[in-house]
Amino acid sequence: MNSAPRWLDNAIFYEIYPQSFQDTNGDGIGDLQGIIRRLDYIRELGCNALWINPCYVSPFLDAGYDVADYCRIAPRYGTNEDARQLFAEVHRRGMHVLLDLVPGHTSWEHPWFKESMKAARNEFTDRYVWTNNIWESPAGSDPLRGISERNGCCAVNFFTHQPALNYGYYKPEKPWQQAMDAPGPMATRQVIKDIMRFWLDMGCDGFRVDMAASLVKGGPDHEGTVSLWQDIFAFLGAEYPEAAMVSEWSDPPKSIRGGFHMDFTLGWTDSHYDDLFRCEKPYFAGDGDASAFVATYTKNWTLSGGKGLICVPSGNHDVDRLARAVHGARLPLAFAFLLGIPGAPFIYYGDEIGMRYVEGLPSVEGGYARTGSRSPMQWDSSPNAGFSTADPDKLYVPLDPDPDRPTVIDQIRDESSLWHTVQTLIHFRQAHPALQNRGNFRFLRSGAPGEPLVWLRMAEGETILIAVNPTEKAHVIAKANDSDALLHQLGEKAHTENNQWVIPPLSAAFIQVKESESPEKAD
Numbered sequence: 001m002n003s004a005p006r007w008l009d010n011a012i013f014y015e016i017y018p019q020s021f022q023d024t025n026g027d028g029i030g031d032l033q034g035i036i037r038r039l040d041y042i043r044e045l046g047c048n049a050l051w052i053n054p055c056y057v058s059p060f061l062d063a064g065y066d067v068a069d070y071c072r073i074a075p076r077y078g079t080n081e082d083a084r085q086l087f088a089e090v091h092r093r094g095m096h097v098l099l100d101l102v103p104g105h106t107s108w109e110h111p112w113f114k115e116s117m118k119a120a121r122n123e124f125t126d127r128y129v130w131t132n133n134i135w136e137s138p139a140g141s142d143p144l145r146g147i148s149e150r151n152g153c154c155a156v157n158f159f160t161h162q163p164a165l166n167y168g169y170y171k172p173e174k175p176w177q178q179a180m181d182a183p184g185p186m187a188t189r190q191v192i193k194d195i196m197r198f199w200l201d202m203g204c205d206g207f208r209v210d211m212a213a214s215l216v217k218g219g220p221d222h223e224g225t226v227s228l229w230q231d232i233f234a235f236l237g238a239e240y241p242e243a244a245m246v247s248e249w250s251d252p253p254k255s256i257r258g259g260f261h262m263d264f265t266l267g268w269t270d271s272h273y274d275d276l277f278r279c280e281k282p283y284f285a286g287d288g289d290a291s292a293f294v295a296t297y298t299k300n301w302t303l304s305g306g307k308g309l310i311c312v313p314s315g316n317h318d319v320d321r322l323a324r325a326v327h328g329a330r331l332p333l334a335f336a337f338l339l340g341i342p343g344a345p346f347i348y349y350g351d352e353i354g355m356r357y358v359e360g361l362p363s364v365e366g367g368y369a370r371t372g373s374r375s376p377m378q379w380d381s382s383p384n385a386g387f388s389t390a391d392p393d394k395l396y397v398p399l400d401p402d403p404d405r406p407t408v409i410d411q412i413r414d415e416s417s418l419w420h421t422v423q424t425l426i427h428f429r430q431a432h433p434a435l436q437n438r439g440n441f442r443f444l445r446s447g448a449p450g451e452p453l454v455w456l457r458m459a460e461g462e463t464i465l466i467a468v469n470p471t472e473k474a475h476v477i478a479k480a481n482d483s484d485a486l487l488h489q490l491g492e493k494a495h496t497e498n499n500q501w502v503i504p505p506l507s508a509a510f511i512q513v514k515e516s517e518s519p520e521k522a523d
Helices: 006-010 032-037 039-045 080-092 111-116 183-202 220-239 252-258 291-303 330-338 368-373 408-413 418-431
Strands: 013-016 049-052 069-073 096-101 206-209 244-248 262-264 309-311 346-348 440-446 453-459 462-469 475-479 485-490 495-497 500-503 507-513
Touching (some): 032 039, 032 080, 039 418, 069 080, 080 096, 080 183, 096 183, 183 220, 252 262, 252 291, 291 309, 291 440, 330 462, 330 507, 408 418, 462 500
Parallel strands (some): 013 049, 013 346, 049 096, 096 206, 206 244, 244 262, 262 309
Antiparallel strands (some): 440 453, 453 462, 462 507, 475 500, 485 507
């Protein structure tokens, strides 16, 4: 793994789904100028880094993850000059920005794919994964078939309209399977490096990589893809040592060995992330079980040797809103957890005000059930919640129709709001080395059913015990010492009884302890 940029040590990311964040030209779709307009808001919240979902030219059958031109901003968002201005304005505020890189597939409307479909060999014949016969399908793929004069099927990575780029096979077994170092796969690898150069030279600070494990096909444990990323990181380390990279992989031992500085925790893997916020009985809804997540997180941390950052997000554009299952006094407790564990926190736009999942929406741009998490940002009580001046029926996704929907302006005015809680937790995290991204940790209580989550954070001689209790009863959590100090509290105040810390129901506590007196869990 390359040495991580120092700015990642205290980075707190804000994810922006650009279509739904801020519209400045009245077409009902958010744009880059809208992001620029709201940078001071993001900085006021306390976030110092952005992740922006794809904003490249696309037919938008999958909300921009079907790229048709990697090096041009889609006109609905603005221009490349708008992107350059955005990067400059981000840096002027001491912030950083990651773009979304989609290296595994393109749109079927990409010029590369149109050339690749031709029967006559050309520069792009081997840019995608094709079989040699229309009747032979690539293993593990429902292919594109019967769409061109070329005799063969093309592998896809996700939707049918997303043909898989060719990085080769770890161990080719059929005539049409190319080795990783064959000319076609090497050309694909080179063009992805060129795309990264293009945006890094313009001023972006790195990339969040979509489906980072999907590149090399076949082989055990993604060994080919790990090796490929090691090569890409050698290039980045030599030319762009300050570029930061986060993988959509949810397998830290592999992605961090590949070179990534951060690994993004996903719910549809064995991470048990969904156990916290998005299952039938989520832990933070008060009646769930966090112990499998704790075990997996601890295992991944150990297997990664403490290298890299394991990132646990509040949510993202692919999952239900945090507030769909976690409500009331428990919502701040979820943020106490997210901003109390190691790794770089990621806050999905609107989660800081408790934006709700909008039920019953028809699919927009391949969103399907995800569409309800992609509704416009709710800035104020003006028409369209301050998102756009367009007619309501022209909005990219309909607004939350509830007249009591939360808004930024209302929550900023209310000092007891979720927004102020999140802002305070961010500032508190940044003020304590033990709580920042690279501080060490050790779980003391695993959040088994009916139990709190309790863990230690340690760095630079500072040790802080964090206890989060989303249950309805008080819990004795750890031995108390005379030197302990309650630093921060959500809900009813933690207190000591019989030389032990007691955390009340629906509360969270941050307690400073001496490292030599680090508590063990109570009986």
